[in-house]
Amino acid sequence: MREGVVPLIGPKELSDLLEGPEPPLMLDVRSDAERRWAHLPDDRHVPIHxxxxxxxxxxxxxxIVTYDHFGPDARRAAELLRSRGFDSAAALEGGIDEYARVVDPSLPRYPDGQAEGGLLLQQLPRPGTGCLAYFLGDPVAREAVLIDPGFDTGPYLDALRGGAWHLAAIVETHTHADHLAGHSALHLATDAPIYVSRRSPAQYPHRTLSEGEAIDFGSEELRILETPGHTLDHLTLRIRGSAFVGDTLLIGACGRTDLGDGSPEMLWDSLIGKLMCLPDEVEVYPAHFGPRHSLPTRYVSTIGFERATNEALNQPSREAFVRYMTEGWPPKPTDFEQIVRANLEG
Ligand SMILES: [Fe+2]
Incomplete structure (x- = not known):
């Protein structure tokens, strides 16, 4: 589905509409867990997946005015509705968080991070590169995992020290070709082991992961799926209702296959044979977002939403997908081979 223009309604404007003669239907598109924090009165709830x-x-x-926590899912939902004939669908700008701040301070705000039943999950975006790293923590055991950390490790180390976290593992979903990774610097600073796929040609000290294995931290377990295609060594990491998919699946797209040792055929098999076998409600956390990668400025999706709307997943056949992945891509970045080499050396 193409990104289109979705009308946005600010909190004050929405407040006026809700008190007017023809109030819009408020449609909460968040998960059941998020809805438990707070929701608007007289609304309807349909999770985006x-x-x-x-x-x-x-x-x-x-x-219809869609809403979520901060706004991006609501825009996506409103775009879907408009594409299906709901011509007056719009999205609440800034989400329920902004509405609570500006209009109704009695609404509860979310706590820091996304604490779901004890697991702390934080996205760590790097707007300059369009990359996303992830911090997962068991707040009782104070054990944490970092996924795909960037080169500037200062903020990670500050967060670890500030929260008295023990870093149990550094995990790379794959060998990155578009940014320098921070795994070795983090390992030196924390002594945490670096985990990569058994198929990785990494030259730095590391531990290998295979399909079905798991990394334990605190009382949590990060389970491994092998999803080659973007690169041969690509892993997807599962925990509870979430999947950290690296560049195998991006929001509305998927990672290109011509910067490493992957292939469109492998990627199709991983997408359809592995990720599309996950339940609709599984939350999808990719490694990239935003304009730098021609992606929407959204950070999270669901398997169900991507299954229904993602252009790559909706190619009619494996052959059509291979054509889609080999035609019309921008030129390869000039420095990707040096980046790969640096990331493999550590
Ligand atoms: Fe990548």
């Missing part, structure tokens, strides 16, 4: 198959029950004769 269910929305593609549940638009039939929504009214066409009343404006």
């Amino acid at each position: 269910l929305l593609p198959r549940e638009t039939a029950g929504l009214p066409h004769d009343r404006p």
